Amino acid sequence: GDSVTQMEGPVTLSEEAFLTINCTYTATGYPSLFWYVQYPGEGLQLLLKATKADDKGSNKGFEATYRKETTSFHLEKGSVQVSDSAVYFCALSEPSGTYKYIFGTGTRLKVLA
């Protein structure tokens, strides 16, 4: 079945460091891909998305590119801030016939001042 694999955390970085959180997927067809972020004590909120191959999603300085050839959707940010400390979830959704997401296990990011 479909699955999403994320790098294990926690990831600890200094402020202004470069961030990469790896995400790969296994799916039939051509899924949509998402990154969600969960700040402490809150629910998940959409960070960015991509719906087809080579699409780049971006928001708040974060970027991820839908790579069909490597079945990946890695999250990157050039310069992290303390306020980026959160748990990040990669997810996929089949393009039709179902409304469900498959989530990765989440990666906790801690940014130190």
Place this chain on the structure above:
Amino acid sequence: DVKVTQSSRYLVKRTGEKVFLECVQDMDHENMFWYRQDPGLGLRLIYFSYDVKMKEKGDIPEGYSVSREKKERFSLILESASTNQTSMYLCASSNLGERAKNIQYFGAGTRLSVL
């Protein structure tokens, strides 16, 4: 803005109690979901609903049931709570269609402890 409201942020219940978790969304979304979130396991789908009175089992439905009598409200029911149901429960809603892009909107979560 889409708002998904879960009725309680924290709940403490005893083993064997019947527990109701309520979720309300204000955007007329067709689809609603219940997940549980556990460390190292990510989010796992319990049940979802794509219309009023319609429901489908997710990946871990055992020990749970749901009710959707109105479009905006989706309830998760633990018929007889057990300690292994101690978890964070998240509700979400979404709309299909090209413009909606199947984005799910989440509530703040209910942290349930079963003693």
